[in-house]
Amino acid sequence: PALLALNLLARDGGGPSAIGLDCRQPSRDVGFGAGLAAMVGGTGLGLYLLAWHSGVNLTVVPTSLPAVWWRVPVLLASAVENALLEEVVVVGYLLTRLRRFGWNDRTALATSAVLRGSYHLYQGFGGFVANLLMGLLFGRIYQRHGRIGPLVVAHSLIDSVAFVGYVILVGKVSWLPQP
Numbered sequence: 001p002a003l004l005a006l007n008l009l010a011r012d013g014g015g016p017s018a019i020g021l022d023c024r025q026p027s028r029d030v031g032f033g034a035g036l037a038a039m040v041g042g043t044g045l046g047l048y049l050l051a052w053h054s055g056v057n058l059t060v061v062p063t064s065l066p067a068v069w070w071r072v073p074v075l076l077a078s079a080v081e082n083a084l085l086e087e088v089v090v091v092g093y094l095l096t097r098l099r100r101f102g103w104n105d106r107t108a109l110a111t112s113a114v115l116r117g118s119y120h121l122y123q124g125f126g127g128f129v130a131n132l133l134m135g136l137l138f139g140r141i142y143q144r145h146g147r148i149g150p151l152v153v154a155h156s157l158i159d160s161v162a163f164v165g166y167v168i169l170v171g172k173v174s175w176l177p178q179p
Helices: 002-011 026-053 071-100 105-118 125-145 149-169
Strands: none
Touching: 002 071, 026 125, 026 149, 071 105, 071 125, 071 149, 105 125, 125 149
16 A cells, blocks of 8 residues: 555655655654654553553554564564555655645644544554554644654654564563453
8 A cells, every 4th residue: 555655646746755755864764763753652652551551441462473583573574564554655645635635734634643543443442542643743743844754763663662572571571461
């Protein structure tokens, strides 16, 4: 889906650079993305644990892969895939298209964020709300700066830490929900 969205953007004279998915500002994208990941990821983990311990959220198991040598590389590749898919399609492509169709920025942002939250409902109500808020933040950053590069970096780091951190910590710390 991300490649399709990029192809559709390219057919209109855009492409990856039209949404800021390029290497024109690598240091800035990585630095801003890492800071954003720390802020969003830390807050998200805290809210998830609070919601889970209060019984409002489901237990989310980031991976069920067996303990084999290729587990971590696959989890890291999945993190990047998730980031590219969500940020390219739901932020870059959707917000660009809705603006082109004449939607105002607030309505487009709300639509994008609700879509993002909705396909995370499998995580429970907490997953919906957390991803809705992340969608509002990431969408607004994109609307202001026109670059999804930092958002892809942030999302990749958030998922990488969640996936690999889970593998490392499950069964070793008492505060992490067990499957």
